[in-house]
Amino acid sequence: MNRPKALLPTTLPQPHRALGLAVLLVVLLLLGLFSYRLSEHFGIERMRDAASHQLDILASAIDSEVTRHASIPSAVELNPDILTLLRAPAEEQDVHQAAANHFLQKLNDHLGGPAIFVLDTSGRVVASSDWIFSDNLLGADLSYMPFFRNAVQGTPARHYAVDSVRQEPGYYFALPVRDEKQDWRVIGVAVVKSGLHELERRWLAQEAPALIVDSNDVVLLASPPEWRYATLQPKEHAALDQIGRQQFAGHPLGELSLDIDLSGAGDGVLVRLPKHLRGDLQGVKGERQYLALSRNLPGTAWRIVVFSDLRPVGVQAATHAALSVAAFGCLLLGVLYARQRRRLARGREEARALLERANQELERKVEERTADLSDAVAGLQREVGERQRAEQILRAAQDELVQAAKLAVLGQMATGITHELSQPLGAIRALAANAVEFMRRGDMATTEKNMAIVEQLIEQMGNIIGQLKTFARKSPAVNSAVDVAQAVDGALFLFDARLRREGVTVDRNLASGAWIAWCDRNRLQQVLVNLIGNALDAMQGEAVRRLSFSVDRASSGQLALAVADSGFGFTEEALTRLFEPFFTTKQPGEGLGLGLTISRDILRDFGGDLLAGPAPGGGARFVVLLPPFTGEDQEKPS
Template sequence: MSPPVMPESDIISPYSLPNPHRVLGVAGLFVVFLLLGLASYRVSENYGVENMRQAASHQLDILGAAIDSEVTRHASVPSAVELNPDVVTLLRAPSEEADIRQAEANRFLQKLNDHLGGPAIFVLDLSGRVVASSDWIFSDNLLGSDLSYMPFFRDAVRGTPARHYAVDHIRHEPGYYFALPIRDESREWAIIGVAVVKSGIREVERRWLAQEAPALIVDRNDVVLLASPPEWRYATLGRQPTAVLERLGRQQFAGQALGAISLDIDLAGADEGRVVRLPKHLRDDVAPAQGARPYLAMARNLPGTAWRIVVFSDLRAVGVQAATHAALSVAALGCLLLGVLYARQRRRLARGREEARAMLELANQELERKVEARTVDLSEAVSGLQREVQERQRAEQTLRAAQNELVQAAKLAVLGQMATGITHELSQPLGAIRTLSANAAEFMRRGEAATAERNLAIVEQLTEQMGNIIGPLKTFARKSPAVSSAVDIGQAVDSALFLFESRLKKDAVIVERHFTPGATTAWCDRNRLQQVLVNLVGNALDAMHDEPVRRLSFSSEASSTGKIALSVVDSGHGFSEEAVAHLFEPFFTTKQPGEGLGLGLTISRDILRDFGGDLMAGPAPGGGARFVVLLPPLSSGSA
């Protein structure tokens, strides 16, 4: 029997709406789509701007920390210059002795400058003339220059420590100057000169020019000191009087013309983020032919420098993302409406298929029972496998936790073994420092400055001894990756020997260098190589202390593996065969109890291996000890 047929008069189309209602429905849908798109755009735009604000704030934190570390790392140097007797004697000396005193002060400043690695250090008299300088050996030195017009000099001679950005008129190199008044104790602490250090900003410039988005460093006078793009350097945020700009150019920028470009950017409220558009005359410097794009300007004051960092983040990507989200929202709503219409149509068509589906239901039920039986078996197998996987994961977690506990227990055990030795090593220097500092204070009260100076020198030696005790412990507890660069081996050896200069003279040690500075260059970390050399030199001096002839020799050659072999040979008592076998084991030492922890050589070898080197030891020909420092050649890093 055929199924009943529905009369054609009873069939209703799902879209059979009257024409006026159909037009209103289409208009209503259009309005809904438009409102949804606008709402999605605004929400996405606000979210994108907030994310960009947070990213810009994080970038400012990183840039601020890097700039502060690079600029202010030499801020304490003028204090060391102020305390030097050669500098004070030069400022006290009459004109007929000035040349002799100047040479002594120049050598001190040069040695201090070589040790610090880069800054220019000089001394001004009360008239603002440079009377001593670390660059005296160069033809374009600062000696005799009149810097009385510099703001930092005027502040310092009034007794106020000063710091300023300026460009010197000799080399026309920008830098950050730290100035400190020099006082004369014999003249009731009257100011007799000014100690100045110029900290270079080359690293800051390199970091700054690497910025992809526009970025500025602005001083308190709204003058742009550094900028990306570089065309904005020495521009001003807003227009300023010509007389003011000329005065600033003479005082701080060695006559450099300022304000040739006015950025015409208002940064009010930029600390929390402000949307700005660059003026038309600046757009080609950033992105030619891109139009007036919006930027999010974020500003941050750099503490201690009177500088302001400004970063401009391009908001075009935020707009594109917001438009994309709006389009996706409209598309999603359209898909939802189409899905609803499709479901309604499907339900209408399903009514005609119910009878056919009923006939297939019995067959489907039988098939489902069979599938269900198979599924139960498979589910049980899967459940069993999951339980095994979970048990294995728990076992691995338990093993990993046990391993971590064993590592931590071993580390705590080592630190516990070291605690008694460290306490003993530090207690004696601390007691001596307490006694010597009290005596120095009493001698200074009596006016015996020379005796107080000797006591303070001993305190300095004891403090260095304590640092040498704590340093290996810190290195043992926490290791950091080495950063390799081109290092002059001769200069590294000289820097290490400089720290032992007084001890070398006192013990009458003969130092032999079988190479010259600049002859051999390795690819390694400079500071860590010096740390290794300081440890080897200190051990050599200890080993030679009771020897009648004390000789310390340095030489370098190419090893069979292609690395640079730096040999350190002493004339001490040498090693026994048993000592050589255990020399690089932690806490093994050939010194008397209480004189060392036995970590120096172990840590030194780990330091060298961090950047591809190594440390070997053995007896020296003719007696004594010979250590060989293997270093990667320059070609391995530069390639």
């Protein structure tokens, strides 16, 4: 057998050498650019996480500072002195005004700070906690305030405004005062003004630029303070003048426009401050890019916006790019040196290695075939055992995932549940205090009436907590006869506060006892809670919010429970990927994309299924297929 000729080192021709050098330079440039972009991406992500944490802290501070006095108007509404004042004719109100003023002053002194006052139906302040001061609100006409116009029509209202007497900004909570002796007609408005001094002090301490913006894109608080009452985008003077008269006591708005587009700032957006704003920030020279991240505040129409300087990210990315290019150059030189040495030795060894490799290849193939047969037998045995273990683990994991999903739903509803419980608690506190006073006076009839109301509120709170305990209980899936209407009612009960708060109309075309399914009630309710929560999220921002339920008999004989909403519906891509794990149409941080997947698996365990499609007239429609109760098992519907 002839030995092949040894490979000898060769030198590239001059044109090829120039081409190779050009290719190498291009590779180095691309590597540097890739490293820069990669480092910049991770740097921005870290900055976005830090800004998001800062937003969480600011949002918590603002929520505790602004909304802590929200339940005070409920106590004012129940006071007999206030009701007597509002029932009296205008010419007799001076007689009853002193008692109402003293009550509001005591309540204000006990709570430590907020201004509390009462308006009649014309918008005139008839009682106020600051009556002892010379610049009090008594007699002031606040009928132009939006919160009064909403409250006098019977709707509780809240918003930011500046009063025209003291020129102080605050957050107002207004509640209509109804008279039970006049068929619950609105006879006045109870208002509490929450001061923002502590919030302003904290806000001005922010080092990075930060804003609080209202629903009209007007800056309420800003760091730097020069941006206060500026607008995000230029607006018409007529509209700004109207807003200024209604909410800002005539303060000029929009004299400064930030010219910043914050569309998509909920996930973070890159912006450049206009040249006319850079002088407001200390140390800003030349154009500088910022990461703007915004967060909507629950319970208000405000947005918090934080700007993070991206200059450190760019410096770090440039450093990483330079280091990666240098490291690649060193690696390339080492490879070329090693390759040159190997080329000399490879030519001498190649011929001898050819014959050895052929012999070794033949032996290796024989050994591999023998080993493959042995491994195949052992692999089949292992696979059977692994499949059995996997089925057990999968079943346990699914149960844990269902329980985790239920607890996640309860976590999302924590704010609404807290609100539902805080209102009765506030009312119970006021009624109990009034009952003590009436007992001291010997007015046992009024005391008994107050205690009856307290009993009703406690029963209401007990119903809420009982439903939550039933829903959150972890229990194995046990099929039984389930009344579909009762399961729907139980799921809707958990969203009662949110449905009323968001003004959602519920069409429940179900008759109790008409449709009985054979499934586990608790897990069916988990599926319905997930579908209702998704529907409410999809209808946010929509003019018409309607949620409908209906049941029919499917062609397969199963019960078909349809849940339809008037939200934005599905895109074609979303509809094809709807039941894929971790696929979601919600914003990052608002969902894991597992709810529909878990729901479908739960229903399939019952022998049912979950289908999705567009709803007639727009929106989304989900169909829950359930096996019917045949009557062979004589359990009562649960």
